[in-house]
Every structure is written in C-alpha cells, then in structure tokens.
Amino acid sequence: MARRGWLSTILIILLVLATIAGVYFYRSLNEDLAQIDSAREEALSEVDRLQAELSRARQRLAQRSTSADRLEAQLNEAQQSLANSSAELEASLSQIETLEDRIDDLEAELSASQALASERGDQLAHSQTRIDELNEQLAQREARITELLASREELDVSLATAREEQIRTRAQADELSEELKAARAALDQARNQLAQKESTLEQVAEERQSVAEQYREAREQLALQQARSLSASETIEALEARLQRERTAMDNLQTQLQELSNEKQTLVSRLEDGTTVIKLPERIVFDSGSAYIGKPGRETLQLLATALESFPDHLISVQGHTDSRPISPRLQSRYPTNWELSAARAASAVRVLRDTGIAPDRMQAAGYADTRPLVEETDAASRRMNRRIEVLLYPDRFNIKAPANITAY
Structure with a gap:
C-alpha cells in the first residue's frame, strides 16, 4: 500500500515536470516566433523605406534633369543601396525560411509535447480521481475511527461506573453478610427463647x-x-x-x-x-x-x-x-x-x-x-x-x- 502511494507521488511529480517543460518550450517558441515576426516586419519596413526613397529619387531625377550627373550618381548610390538592401532582404528572407522551418519543427515538437501532455493530463486526471477516491476512503475511515474512539470513551465511562457499582455491591454484600450472621445469631437466640416460651405457653x-x-x-x-x-x-x-x-x-x-x-x-x-x-x-x-x-x-x-x-x-x-x-x-x-x-x-x-x-x-x-x-x-x-x-x-x-x-x- 505504501509502495503504491510512492509510485503515485512520483507519477504526479513527473506529470508536473512534463507540464512545466511543455509550457516553457511553448513560451520559448512563441518568443522565437515573435522575434522572427519582428525581424520580418523590420525588413519589410526597410524595403518600403527603400522603395519610397527610390520613388523620391526618380521624382527628383525627373524634376532635376539638369542635375543628371548628380542624380545619376545618387541613383547609382541608391541602386547600390537597393542592391545592398535586396541582398539584406534576400538574407532576411533566407533567415525567415530557416526560421519558418524551425517553427515547423518546433510546432511538430509542440504537437508531440501537447499530445504527451494530453496523455499525461489524462493520466493525471485518472490519478487525481484515484486520489479523490482514496481521500474519501481515508475520510470515511477517519470518521469511523472517531466513532470508535467515542464508543471507546463511552465504554470506558460505563466500565468505570460498573466497577464503582461492583465495589458498592461488594460492600453491600459484605454488610448484608454481616447482617445475615447477626440475624442468624439472633434467630438462634430467638429459637431458644421460643422453646422456653413454648414450654411456658403449654402451662399457661x-x-x-x-x-x-x-x-x-x-x-x-x-x-x-x-x-x-x-x-x-x-x-x-x-x-x-x-x-x-x-x-x-x-x-x-x-x-x-x-x-x-x-x-x-x-x-x-x-x-x-x-x-x-x-x-x-x-x-x-x-x-x-x-x-x-x-x-x-x-x-x-x-x-x-x-x-x-x-x-x-x-x-x-x-x-x-x-x-x-x-x-x-x-x-x-x-x-x-x-x-x-x-x-x-x-x-x-x-x-x-x-x-x-x-x-x-x-x-x-x-x-x-x-x-x-x-x-x-x-x-x-x-x-x-x-x-x-x-x-x-x-x-x-x-x-x-x-x-x-x-x-x-
């Protein structure tokens, strides 16, 4: 019975640890996804920014045809910057794909962990049900023990009363025995007197x-x-x-x-x-x-x-x-x-x-x-x-x- 209690306790501890690990892993995955989303948003924002600058540059080129060289230089610089941004974007996209693959792997692991956690949860619910049953049985036994203790106290009181009554009865019996002895002695004396009186009565x-x-x-x-x-x-x-x-x-x-x-x-x-x-x-x-x-x-x-x-x-x-x-x-x-x-x-x-x-x-x-x-x-x-x-x-x-x-x- 004690071994089964220890096994139940160990099983509950393992279930709690597995649940904690799943929660921690899920929170880490959410944080990684949040970081990836943040980087993706930054890259898209950078692309938008570059595209806006390109638009502005083209506008400036159209407006300033006289400054073609300068604008061309600026365009080249912008194109170089755009190329660099494109390279960075491609790198970011590559990182995003890598992160998406990692997310898929993490989601697969999370699904496995959730399935394991669900299984562990079912086991934990079963164990909790068994624990509730054992607690109910324990409460019933404690109530029964309380009743038995109360009955024992009543029996102790009754026993003490019975012993006192027995002592009084023995004392009364001793007194009655002494009275009986005295009565027998008096009876013998009365019989002797009666015999004498009978003799006298005949004469009377x-x-x-x-x-x-x-x-x-x-x-x-x-x-x-x-x-x-x-x-x-x-x-x-x-x-x-x-x-x-x-x-x-x-x-x-x-x-x-x-x-x-x-x-x-x-x-x-x-x-x-x-x-x-x-x-x-x-x-x-x-x-x-x-x-x-x-x-x-x-x-x-x-x-x-x-x-x-x-x-x-x-x-x-x-x-x-x-x-x-x-x-x-x-x-x-x-x-x-x-x-x-x-x-x-x-x-x-x-x-x-x-x-x-x-x-x-x-x-x-x-x-x-x-x-x-x-x-x-x-x-x-x-x-x-x-x-x-x-x-x-x-x-x-x-x-x-x-x-x-x-x-x-």
Whole structure:
C-alpha cells in the first residue's frame, strides 16, 4: 500500500515536470516566433523605406534633369543601396525560411509535447480521481475511527461506573453478610427463647383453659341471676333479637369479606365463650411489608365498622399477625422485626376504626408477630394465610345469657 502511494507521488511529480517543460518550450517558441515576426516586419519596413526613397529619387531625377550627373550618381548610390538592401532582404528572407522551418519543427515538437501532455493530463486526471477516491476512503475511515474512539470513551465511562457499582455491591454484600450472621445469631437466640416460651405457653394454656371454664361458669351464673330478675319471656325475646342482629351483621360481613379476598375459608366465627373472631387477610388491608392502609384497606375497615354497630357492648381487640420470614433489609430501619410490623398494623387499623366513630376506650391493639400461625408454613400460600389482622369482640357486660341451642356463626 505504501509502495503504491510512492509510485503515485512520483507519477504526479513527473506529470508536473512534463507540464512545466511543455509550457516553457511553448513560451520559448512563441518568443522565437515573435522575434522572427519582428525581424520580418523590420525588413519589410526597410524595403518600403527603400522603395519610397527610390520613388523620391526618380521624382527628383525627373524634376532635376539638369542635375543628371548628380542624380545619376545618387541613383547609382541608391541602386547600390537597393542592391545592398535586396541582398539584406534576400538574407532576411533566407533567415525567415530557416526560421519558418524551425517553427515547423518546433510546432511538430509542440504537437508531440501537447499530445504527451494530453496523455499525461489524462493520466493525471485518472490519478487525481484515484486520489479523490482514496481521500474519501481515508475520510470515511477517519470518521469511523472517531466513532470508535467515542464508543471507546463511552465504554470506558460505563466500565468505570460498573466497577464503582461492583465495589458498592461488594460492600453491600459484605454488610448484608454481616447482617445475615447477626440475624442468624439472633434467630438462634430467638429459637431458644421460643422453646422456653413454648414450654411456658403449654402451662399457661392449661391455666387459661381452667380460667375460661371459670369465666363461662361466672358468666352463666351472672346471666342466670339477671334473668331471674326479669321475666323469662322478655329475656328470651331480647336475647333472640340481639343474636339475630349480630348474626345478620356477621353474615353480611362474611359475604363482603369473601368477595374482597376470594378466600374460601371462614373469615367470621364465634368461639364457645361467646367471643366473635373476624379475620382480615393482609392483601385486603395492607401492602406487603407495610403498615400503611390505603383506600382499599380503609373501605374494608369501613365494612367492619358498619358490622360493629351491632355489637355496642363488646370490647374490640385488634391483633396483628405475620408469617415467619424475617423483615427485608430495606425495611429493617422502620420495622426491625415482625413484632414491630404486626403491632404497627394493629395500631393503624385501630386508628382507622376510631376515625369511623368507634369509641377509643372500647379498642385495644396487639402485635403477635409469627407466634400464632393458623397453618404450618410450607409455601407462599400458607405464609399468605398467616399474614392477617384478627378482630376479636369480647362481651363487655354480662346482661344476658345465651341459651345452649343458639347456633354459632
């Protein structure tokens, strides 16, 4: 490629030199022709001058016949001068012929030079065309090189950014690894504490069962005493009317909650001691990992508040429950554990119920984290069932006694 460039350069130089030589030769030939024309004009002018003098001499001879000798002498002198001029003219004509021959030779050489120059010009034009093509290719390659350099700069910037991101990611990974170690240690400690609490819980459960039996007996005795002070018919009618209102309210709430959650399980139930339990699945009240209640959740709690109007004498306990998965790192600054999340959800629900007009002294909020699961967690569906809010309605005043044949709902 470099050798072809040198050959093109040498060829261009030769063409330029040949063109310069042709121009110089053409200018020299023009100068010689100009000199020949000038000499020819001078000779013709001399002939004209001599002829004019001859005419004048003849006139003088005719006018001055008396001066014949003198005029003859002058004529002889003029004739001699004319002869000399004729000789000079013949010499000049000979020179002119020689110059004309030289001009012909020069014109032949000029024609040859012009033909060579034309050929060289064609070659030069072809070479110039090739040079233009090579320059265009060079410009395209320079543009491509510029684009590649720009792309390289962008890639260098992207690489630097990626390296910085990799460093940050590694640092975050190290932090998460440390947090994971700490979380595992805390989990092991919590498991040990849970084992101890489970042992204690079994004892408490036995004691609670005994207390529940005593509670039912006391409630029955109290209701019996109150019933004795009223007529039996009035007590039964009031009981049936109240239970009917409660049953209708809970049936309506059950239907509405199942339509919202698409759950097949029973969301409203009644325990043997008369406590009503209402389960609100997480997805119809809260977003995942959040205690904020949006518009859909507020509408759900409004339905609950409407149903609670049929339970004016009940204590309302709102209890938050989560699954067993730990809080994600991005939420740990707000909810370090599931205890904080479950308690925050219960408190948020209480605030919404208060805003609907329910008296604050009738309500309480409690968080149980993942300590009271409904089912064993084996997959996403079972974990979803354990994420919930439970609303428990405890009778606050024992002014009636439920007969044994009332159906639970």
